[in-house]
Amino acid sequence: MSCFRNLLGNHLLLFIFLILLPSFALNASNRANKFIVKGVFIDKDTGKRVQGVSVLILNTKDQSKISLVTGKNGDFKVTLNDLAEYKIQGSKPMHLFSLEKSVLTYDLTPNTNIDLEFKIERIHFNTPYLLPNFKFHLNDKEIANTDARYITLLKEILDDHPDMSIEIRNHTDSRGSDDYNLTLSQKRADEIKKLLIKKGLPAQNILALGIGEKELLNECENNIKCSSTAHLINRRSEFVLTTP
Incomplete structure (x- = not known):
């Protein structure tokens, strides 16, 4: 009788494991979230949007980089992975570098959109x-x-x-x-x-x-x-x- 109970218990545990396995897999997939960062570059002097800014995005966790350029409205859009820290900075000929901004993708709600604004300054003569x-x-x-x-x-x-x-x-x-x-x-x-x-x-x-x-x-x-x-x-x- 004891062997039968042990066998029944083992089968019951296996059944529960198989039932819950898809749930574990689903939770694991949910952890691989993606986040959308929308940014815009603004001229420090005029307040206008700046086209053609080269944007460098560095993943400090694995040192991977993403490079892109702002469109005619001075904006960019990029999808980032979770569980990482990113450093974002822009540059353009005859401009000073924008201030670097950090984005942390830890403990964010899935599908979170992150909006950033950067100021970039044109270099003037005799200044x-x-x-x-x-x-x-x-x-x-x-x-x-x-x-x-x-x-x-x-x-x-x-x-x-x-x-x-x-x-x-x-x-x-x-x-x-x-x-x-x-x-x-x-x-x-x-x-x-x-x-x-x-x-x-x-x-x-x-x-x-x-x-x-x-x-x-x-x-x-x-x-x-x-x-x-x-x-x-x-x-x-x-x-x-x-x-x-």
């Missing part, structure tokens, strides 16, 4: 623009960090417009003497110019200018007590696009 992530060691001309994207951007500008020139401007904070900071900033600007030439930019189209502490962005002038963070705002490198 200083920050070279982000170009950093120097303290009190030294040695470059500690650069941003390859902006090196490529400057090279593309001069490749497409060989009659244009680029000013590289370096600024220090107010710590140290005025003369010392002016000399240090000139050395740093020269080092950036050397780097750009090494990367293929024409030397005759690049002017390196050391500004020192003449153009501070805040109140941290000589003899004014400021935090290191406040001083750091003034330490920066910029580029200016000029014409002959």
Whole structure:
């Protein structure tokens, strides 16, 4: 009798498993959800939509990439997988890079639509623009960090417009003497110019200018007590696009 009960129990478990198997399979398939991202690029100055922006979408989980271009209405649409993080950024000739945005597809309701808006800024002549992530060691001309994207951007500008020139401007904070900071900033600007030439930019189209502490962005002038963070705002490198 005991063997019969065991046999009956085993058959019952098998029956329940077979009944529930499609449900497990269905739940598994539901986990492979897809999500639609709709984005639009807006001109920072005019508020108009920007056509022809190259959009790069990076899956940080497996490093796969999706590349596309915005249509005439400045928009794009893409389907993304779930359980991943994506980094999205746009670029266009004669424009600064848009701010990067992240999209997480964890714990989202199936068939969720994600709407994004990006601002992108056109580069104007005789206007200083920050070279982000170009950093120097303290009190030294040695470059500690650069941003390859902006090196490529400057090279593309001069490749497409060989009659244009680029000013590289370096600024220090107010710590140290005025003369010392002016000399240090000139050395740093020269080092950036050397780097750009090494990367293929024409030397005759690049002017390196050391500004020192003449153009501070805040109140941290000589003899004014400021935090290191406040001083750091003034330490920066910029580029200016000029014409002959």
